Amino acid sequence: MNIHIPRGTEDLLPEQTKKWQVIEHTLKQLADRYHYHEIRTPMFERTELFQRGVGDTTDIVQKEMYTFQDRGGRSLTLRPEGTASVARSYVQHKMHGNAEQPTKLYYLGPMFRYERPQQGRTRQFTQFGIEAIGSADPAIDAEVIALAMDSYRDLGLRSLKLVLNSLGDQESREAHRQALVDHFKPHADELCADCQMRLEQNPLRLLDCKVDQDHPSMQDAPSILEYLNDYSSQYFEDVKKHLDYMGIDYVVDETLVRGLDYYTHTAFEIMSEAEGFGSITTLSGGGRYNGLIQDIGGPESSGIGFALSIERLIMALDAEGIDLQNDDELDCYVVTMGDEAKFAGSQLVYQLRQAGYKVDQDYLDKKMKAQFKAADRYAATYAVVIGESEMEQGVATIKRLADGEQKTVAIDQIANEIQQGM
Structure with a gap:
């Protein structure tokens, strides 16, 4: 169930x-x-x-x-x-x-x-x-x-x-209360059950009734402004x-x-x-x-x-057709290829997050093309690619997804590149 x-x-x-x-x-x-x-x-x-x-x-x-x-x-x-x-x-x-x-x-x-x-x-x-x-x-x-x-x-x-x-x-309310009782009492039998109870307990609440709002007695009820x-x-x-x-x-x-x-x-x-x-x-x-x-x-x-x-x-x-803008875009999506590169990717993701950037990576072992599609769906500004060859050299490729511009830099310089906008 x-x-x-x-x-x-x-x-x-x-x-x-x-x-x-x-x-x-x-x-x-x-x-x-x-x-x-x-x-x-x-x-x-x-x-x-x-x-x-x-x-x-x-x-x-x-x-x-x-x-x-x-x-x-x-x-x-x-x-x-x-x-x-x-x-x-x-x-x-x-x-x-x-x-x-x-x-x-x-x-x-x-x-x-x-x-x-x-x-x-x-x-x-x-x-x-x-x-x-x-x-x-x-x-x-x-x-x-x-x-x-x-x-x-x-x-x-x-x-x-x-x-x-x-x-x-309090003085004004008491005077108005009595005026409301005097006004509505002759019509009590025509009002809903709630209003009949309110007439005894809290007459002011009659004016807020949705059931009897069109009753003639509501139209000329005493105004509180007359009793201030x-x-x-x-x-x-x-x-x-x-x-x-x-x-x-x-x-x-x-x-x-x-x-x-x-x-x-x-x-x-x-x-x-x-x-x-x-x-x-x-x-x-x-x-x-x-x-x-x-x-x-x-x-x-x-x-x-x-x-x-x-x-x-x-x-x-x-x-009013107002669509509130919220910043759900990623600064960077880390794309990895190979088992060892994935460890380096986790390290880089953690370091970038510690530096204050919004970052994510793949956790489903997707192919590189699918990882880039994910980066696009998340509206990432940059993609950083780490493969086996990059691992050996201690570098990574950073790519600006808006125009495709890319460069290869040392992995420990990725945060600086993002900060400087490549």
């Missing part, structure tokens, strides 16, 4: 991982430019972290988490997102005591959610995320948004749309002003909400407008979370972050 991978997961083969490596390298360089530092957290955490941090009423906690008991009877969960884990680490390691604030972190790794597999959505997926904790300055909101946009632009994407909203502070107090309204204006000064275009969408309970004030999403990308256009999202650190036992600390899916990023690259 053949054993296949679980549904909702995928193998990334070498021709795919090359693209992933380019993406990962680009994102890490970008994070370094913005002065963010890498953090790596466990792939599973205590279930309580996500219940308290992400929110009991969210779809993630109620429907999508991979939760299990270990042999000690403890409830553990494969991480469905990165922010709660980073926040837990921030509290546990007392990063709030660091002299330099905000604490600026990034992560890159697998997440796990039990959802219906579809294009661009898998049950194991990879997220790149940013968290800036320890500042309530609108300028850091704008910085995180700018970094999010650059995550796509640095890889060549141009058909992008940035959407902003404010969810306000003076502080929240000014905060949002300042975020937008920072973006204006940066020259970053955006659209304000008062219906935009995020699927996690910890968001306050700034919320944003980045969407692809590329033709053929698909009906679900959201590439990434994020926002401010001013109460999360306290909710998991830490001191009062403000934070903001975002996360993007590498899988959906690749879909956007494909939709």
Whole structure:
């Protein structure tokens, strides 16, 4: 019986991982430019972290988490997102005591959610995320948004749309919450079962429902922007002003909400407008979370972050026809003829690799012609030929494959010839 991978997961083969490596390298360089530092957290955490941090009423906690008991009877969960884990680490390691604030972190790794597999959505997926904790300055909101946009632009994407909203502070949210309850309660029987539950537990989530999005009550639902107090309204204006000064275009969408309970004030999403990308256009999202650190036992600390899916990023690259260039060419392919020459070939391959060159050789005892074909397939710049006669003289023939120019040199001079370009 053949054993296949679980549904909702995928193998990334070498021709795919090359693209992933380019993406990962680009994102890490970008994070370094913005002065963010890498953090790596466990792939599973205590279930309580996500219940308290992400929110009991969210779809993630109620429907999508991979939760299990270990042999000690403890409830553990494969991480469905990165922010709660980073926040837990921030509290546990007392990063709030660091002299330099905000604490600026990034992560890159697998997440796990039990959802219906579809294009661009898998049950194991990879997220790149940013968290800036320890500042309530609108300028850091704008910085995180700018970094999010650059995550796509640095890889060549141009058909992008940035959407902003404010969810306000606690006072503003409470006023808006009551307005939503009053608005939707007369229509409760017409809404889906999930929305009926959300009406009691988290009315803001009604605005994000895909089932009832065309219901008439959704079209004239109270806007959070109408309920922002003076502080929240000014905060949002300042975020937008920072973006204006940066020259970053955006659209304000008062219906935009995020699927996690910890968001306050700034919320944003980045969407692809590329033709053929698909009906679900959201590439990434994020926002401010001013109460999360306290909710998991830490001191009062403000934070903001975002996360993007590498899988959906690749879909956007494909939709815009962007073929990431990766250096998969060899500097040199060593061709050998005869048993003794093969030993000398192994020695030369090792020496060239120690000198920093990308080198390979034949391991199937192919004829010389077949070895040269392999050198062409690997797009090698040079081929070095060692035969029995060359062995006796301590020389080798180096050939530049682009134009066929070749010369015979001492074997110990091959690295110099490659360095000097023959």
